[in-house]
Amino acid sequence: MTPVALRIAGARNPRALVLRALAAAPRLGAGAAALMVVQQVAEFTVPVIIGLAIDHGIAARDFGSTLGWACLLVADFLVLVLAAQFGSRLGLRAVESVQHRLRLAVVGRVLAPTGIAGARGVGELLSIAGSDVARLSRAVLITVYPVAEIAALGYAAIALTLIWWPLGVAVFLGGLALVLTMELIGRPFRQRSEHEQERIAGVTSVAADTLTGAATLRGFGARDWALARYAAANDEALDATKRSRSSEQRFVALSRALSALLVVGVAVAAAGLAFAGEITIGQLVIVVGLVQLVIGPLEALSINLAAVWLAALASAARVLALMQEPAARPEPAERVGGVGALPAGGLPAGALPAAALPAGARPLPALEIRLGERGHAGHRARQVIAVDRGQLVGVVAGSSLASALVDELRRCDTETTVRVMLDGDDAAKLRSDALAARLVVASGRIAGASLPPAPAAARLAAQAVEAPHSGGEHQRAALAAALASPAPVLVLHEPTSAVDPVTERLIADALRTATAGRAVLIVTTAPALLAVTDEVHLLEEHTVSRGSHHDLLGIASYRGLLR
């Protein structure tokens, strides 16, 4: 892998980020630029050699001289093609390495344990990690091609100056004026092109949204509805594209017309010189040939450079906004109770800081949840749910209360209304890696393709199947991953809500063995699971009742909450 140095974090604004991306692969970029300069210079030498061959060979009817110039032409072409070959490879390598690195950085930020505070859809994140990163990294080419193009222009200006200095100055100034004019005229066109990009991106995201909901659409026979919605976005994008294309072509025609004026003007001036006998026919050919070639780099500089730069700038703004988005759970300032790497496959009971307590003192519970600690409306009274190592504790609550509790357990930061203590340490003061190592909160959202692999024992306990398909099978896979995690404290939220009763019973039977030695809190309304707990807390608006599942069955509101 090619070494690429790229720091995004410190970039103050999009411009700074683009500049950093430009400089991220300095050696590759410099190598590519050097080779492309050689290629351009060799290309611009072709008309020079041809002019000299016409002068000294063809016009003078000297075959030996023509042959000599032909050999030089071959040598020049060989330099040209070899430089182009390796230059373009190095250039692509530079772009791709920077793109790879940028993409890793963006994905790293999105998946970071601290999370992102804002609500961003998967489609938006995909588009930032995809096309925005690609456009930003294409800015690397600014250090390659424009550099070579400017070198070519300089070379042409020098060659022309050697023939007759005012020509060189005229081409240089004329070229500069052309680039600046096109830059000015091109602004509205570029705005339209941005607009078009947005519309196209819009169509893509509608397509993704439509296809993600394919099963729903099929079930309701609503495919026509979805296609009509997509067709409307598609038509809109087509119109925007057409408008943008026609303005783009107007711009191109204007740019060509302006450069035609420059080329013909120079040709007329050179012809005047030739008539006056100041320059030879061969020199006239060189002038005309060079000016004809100069148009290429001039157009590239006036059209491509700004487009690449502005596209990179716009993408850099989006990338930077994502990278600088505040964390959902910022890392606490100081490290408390930092436990290093935990042994895989579970932790022996009592191995955590509680063991360091003075002899005779009662060990702190592995998990202690202090409700209403931070003055929340929900629980007037201060209530505590404590789970010791080796204990299986259930929590029964109405759906919104249960979800709110699990959500707060998942976040465990200073903003939450409950205080979570792990072996006596305030979880809000734990860094995210330490927290994840000590507490796993498996809520309904914790599922999908990114679950860590679970060993056979955990899969068996959770009744997980190969290649899960139905909702219940996915839930069992998620439970297997939770059971397999090495964290000493486990919170399960409705782990079997989509599982059929027979399987649920099998899972309940295996739960205690599968979680042996750990502190487990199950937030559920499933009787089969509650039946195997040591004790259950019934959470209501203002009160918390505590007892065994069997005892609590006597309370009407408890029975009402069970499913």
Add this chain to the structure above:
Amino acid sequence: MSPSLPLASAARSRRWLLSRVRPLVWRLLGALLLFVVAAAAGLIFPLALGRLVDAVERDDAGAAFAIAGVALAGLLVAAVIGAAAAVVLTFGLEAVLADIRLRAVAAALGLPASISDGVSAGQLTSRGSDDVDALREAIAGPIPALASSAAAIAMTLAGLFALHPAFLAAVLVVVPVHVCAVRAYLRRAPRLYDAERGAVARRSAWLYEALRSRETIRAYASAARVQGRFSRKSWAVVRCALSIRIVQSRFFLRLGIAEMLGTVALLLTGHALVAAGQATVGEATSALLVMLALFAPMSGLLLVFDDLLAASAALRRVVGVVDAAASAEPSSTLELPRRGPGEPVVALSRATLDLAGVPVIRDVTVEIAPGQIVAIVGASGAGKTSLAKLIAGQLAPTSGRVEVLGRAPSQLPGDAAACLVTVVDQHPHVFEATLAENLQLANPAAGAGAVRDVAERIGLGAMAQLDLSDARTDGALSHRLAVGRALLRQAPVMVFDEATAGVDAAEARELDGLIRAACTGRTVLMIAHRLSQAESCDRVLVMDCGSIVEDGPPEALRAAGGPYARLWEAWAAGAP
């Protein structure tokens, strides 16, 4: 290895593309003609410069301004006509692309359940949006470039011929070099492009899954492991791009050598012709300037090759989906047949279903009377969802008969089957639209008032106009939406596939109540994972290994001591 969507052959996708382009053939020919005119006008410039050289040799200063005027006029005409040609061509191409985009999404949506059930959402999205995007990028810009380059090259050859046939002969000497270069390129490049598209698709499908389950990655602090895997996938794309560039740059090398040979041949031919008095120095100059002007179109042609191969790789993926989709024309209306009282609404007779050679439904015979509310229970994998899909016409029986209101649902075109049987699936999707639009999809004919009423009934009245694209949608909202859709929908048979899976008991009870209200007077099949749901149904079908093993009212089955009674005992073990 997970199953993947089919890929069309290169020949098949070419034919398909041609069929899409055919209506525009006159527009495209017109554009090509304009390109030829533009290239011819562009040729005036080097030819005029040759005349200028001759005028200098003759010392005929008077002719110089006329020649310069013609040269300028030629360039201006070339600029204007060239732009017009590009506009005509791109408008046509963009229309074709918009049409392809729509067809690709329609095809991806129309994939039969037997194919789409096996692939991940990421794969489907990648085909329907990423590949179409790639196709667009590889066509919208490059095809006009190809047309313009081809016209320029043809005109250059014509110009050389006009100057002197020997010039054309000298340049044509290098054609074998070009042929070799193109053949060497085409031997290796297409495979590399397919590999690149595949690597990109794997990268994005994987990223899609990772982003969707980012909470999971956070919960298990597995970001580092996930990042490592992503890094490998991303680097695989880089490797593909680099190996393509190597083949490309070799192609460019060979083209450059052809150009060199052509230029040298022209120089020597020019010398010979001038020495023999067959051509003037000006004509030799023109020939060489014409050749110089060919540099840009030739490298343009190279880049186009590149894009065309990328387009072909993307096209094969798109056409693969188009071909796999049912060819039935979309139709979402159906005259509901009248049935006499007492006749069954749903009737299966000896229906079996094999998926990928595995029997999923075995010899099922059952009749459901109008207005019945039927629960289907059984362990995961017992065939509950497959049975529902048979009844909804999403899957066709391998043998036996499935009839709803006397018609075979799988034979009905497009969405017509959903007018008979509407399915509320396990994971109702919340579309990036307003809540009202999300409801309306179930019945586009429903007025704003009806939609508002339904929004009220599902307790989301205050959100009716809220755009749900940014809302962090939780399971409860999507299930509520699904029930709202069912309320709006006018189908005689409704299937709820674990419609309350993943929500807790209190919420589930409320949803069950709403479902009841939604289904008065209709025939309902409820795939239940909670026995409390089954208990409140008229009739229970117990499934095991693809067969119906028990059938009857819940209380009777409970008393019968069979499989349902055992399920009931398991469930009730911890129950109040």
